Amino acid sequence: MLKLASYFESLAEDGAVRCNLCPHRCKIKKGGAGLCLIRKNIDGRLYQTSYGEVTSVNIDPIEKKPLYHFYPTSKILSIGTNGCNLKCEFCQNYTISTQETFREEVSISDLVNLAKKHNSIGIAYTYNEPTIWFEYVLDCGKAFRDNGLKNVVVSNGNINKEPLLELIKVIDAANIDLKGFTDEFYKWVKGDLETVKNTIKTLFENNIHTEVTFLLIPNRNDNIDDFRRMCKFLKDISVDIPLHISRYFPTYKCTELPTSIEKMIEFYKEAKIYLNYVYLGNVNAGDNGNSYCPDCGNLLIKRDGYYTEVINKRDFCEKCSKKLYFQL
Numbered sequence: 001m002l003k004l005a006s007y008f009e010s011l012a013e014d015g016a017v018r019c020n021l022c023p024h025r026c027k028i029k030k031g032g033a034g035l036c037l038i039r040k041n042i043d044g045r046l047y048q049t050s051y052g053e054v055t056s057v058n059i060d061p062i063e064k065k066p067l068y069h070f071y072p073t074s075k076i077l078s079i080g081t082n083g084c085n086l087k088c089e090f091c092q093n094y095t096i097s098t099q100e101t102f103r104e105e106v107s108i109s110d111l112v113n114l115a116k117k118h119n120s121i122g123i124a125y126t127y128n129e130p131t132i133w134f135e136y137v138l139d140c141g142k143a144f145r146d147n148g149l150k151n152v153v154v155s156n157g158n159i160n161k162e163p164l165l166e167l168i169k170v171i172d173a174a175n176i177d178l179k180g181f182t183d184e185f186y187k188w189v190k191g192d193l194e195t196v197k198n199t200i201k202t203l204f205e206n207n208i209h210t211e212v213t214f215l216l217i218p219n220r221n222d223n224i225d226d227f228r229r230m231c232k233f234l235k236d237i238s239v240d241i242p243l244h245i246s247r248y249f250p251t252y253k254c255t256e257l258p259t260s261i262e263k264m265i266e267f268y269k270e271a272k273i274y275l276n277y278v279y280l281g282n283v284n285a286g287d288n289g290n291s292y293c294p295d296c297g298n299l300l301i302k303r304d305g306y307y308t309e310v311i312n313k314r315d316f317c318e319k320c321s322k323k324l325y326f327q328l
């Protein structure tokens with residue numbers, strides 16, 4: 001379905017437009033599409049062309065987003081569409097992010113009813129990049145809010161500040177992919193590191209529950225000094241931001257071998273120097289998937305795969321009273 005896009009301007013020449021939603025600021029000729037595939041210039045105006053159209057609908061554990069500190073053990077309705085404004089050679093969802101596929105139209109009220117029927121805490125915009133679906137996420141988000149339900153985005157964080165500030169009015173929680181910590185890495189994936197850093201900062205400062213995921217790829221972003229700078233950057237925002245270090249496996253165009261367990265543990269230990277909550281993902285994490293009180297070491301949440309058991313049922317430590325970064 002077509003929806004007139006937000007954040008575009010008409011250019012003088014031949015009906016071309018500029019999209020100002022993300023740092024690419026694509027200049028799009030009549031009949032053309034932006035780098036994200038899904039925002040198109042039709043007769044001199046920019047449209048979001050997958051409004052209300054989904055490629056995937058699932059009920060997932062919230063831990064799968066991953067969000068470990070936001071209503072643990074709850075279920076969340078999860079949807080996505082086509083397109084992405086990055087070009088990662090290691091994309092795990094490349095079948096829907098790099099091309100247009102079959103999409104099913106679904107009304108917002110049907111999604112609200114579906115969420116209620118399955119006792120979902122709300123909806124997660126995930127699978128592909130949700131910020132390029134801006135108009136739909138905003139409308140859907142308002143409806144979910146009106147029904148007392150939560151909105152979650154799982155995003156690469158490549159969105160300009162002005163639309164971000166509009167979007168977060170309806171967002172309750174976010175997991176942002178911080179894919180590397182050098183301009184060189186972000187050049188490779190066609191993104192902008194400073195924008196992602198700004199997004200994480202803005203979310204946290206606006207009291208949006210924020211967690212961060214870092215996919216550790218051998219020979220690409222496994223420089224420990226760069227990673228240390230990343231951890232320090234997160235710590236400067238808040239020592240409480242949960243960091244998920246995810247294990248890479250070869251996929252799509254990326255042929256590096258899987259990340260070794262030794263490397264995962266090395267990065268886990270490094271992150272723990274700076275941050276209160278660090279987790280390993282895509283790996284049999286053992287104790288590295290549990291949550292502990294940063295002060296007294298009390299076990300708060302036990303996790304094994306997607307099995308989750310909340311032991312400490314308050315947002316403070318029941319043993320030492322430390323205030324914890326959890327929404328329960």
Ligand code: SF4
Nearest residue numbers: 019022025026034036
């Ligand atoms: S959202 Fe899409 S069309 Fe708009 S600037 Fe970004 S990549 Fe280009």
